Amino acid sequence: MRKAYLFPGQGAQFVGMGKDLYEHSEETKFLFEQANEILGFRITDTMFNGTDEELKQTKVTQPAIFLHSVILAKALGRAFTPDMVAGHSLGEFSALVAAGALGYEDGLRLVAARANAMQKATEIQPSAMAAILGLDDFTVEDVCQRVSEVVVPANYNCPGQLVISGTVAGVDKACELLLDAGARRALKLNVGGAFHSPLMEAAKVELQAAIESVKVSEPVCPIYQNVDAKAYTDPDAIKHNLIEQLTGPVRWTQTIIHMIEDGASSFTEVGPGNVLQGLVKKVDRQAETAAAVL
Known part of the structure; x- marks a missing residue:
């Protein structure tokens, strides 16, 4: 039995997200407070008590979903046993941190840089x-x-x-x-701009330097990346695909098909919402899906 873990992207956010995780343990609280410091604003205030409008800003949404997903994966501890991982768009960064390819702080800084670069590109x-x-x-x-x-x-x-x-x-x-x-x-769609299109070229150029400067290690299991839906463990290839991701398509249908072909017997969604579980069922009605719970 091979377990696949999936990480959601933008659109999965909701007011109150992550509050139960914050209160779960001293470790999870520390990770959220560390994020507030790294980002330079109290994202937890917006996540727990903000408005839909405040949470919908790209610079808030992306780190918020990343934090919810990654801290949940960490809180699962030994119960988090992936044979393969994938993330939808932004979720690819969460998947890489959860699978040990990216450090938590590096991952958060990259997500914040990505969100800001995308926001700027939409204004052009x-x-x-x-x-x-x-x-x-x-x-x-x-x-x-x-x-x-x-x-x-x-x-x-x-x-x-x-x-x-x-x-x-x-x-x-x-x-x-x-x-x-x-x-x-x-x-x-009610989104800020043309994500995953050539119009994100300015954001891609800005993000490339940030991605190239961080350390990517070999993950504990293969990650199926958005740009071509194939499985990767090589750090250089993972970096290259992360850079291409901003202007390339998210091949989610093909990702799920490839995971099933490679033996995935269950799919667990780690993070807010249940959108990815629904998409898996549309690819294969027989697939076993679940949400990660503590």
């Missing part, structure tokens, strides 16, 4: 993302290629659910064409 050019429901991957890819503005597939979430990303005009035109092509729905 108005951009958008949209969820496309009810079409196959090839049709979505084909339509995006036919739009003259920048628009690309960004998240391959599960069969029949793809997220596209690009300029506002590009996403609007693609949505129109995709509905004509038979999409059940084309929903504009």
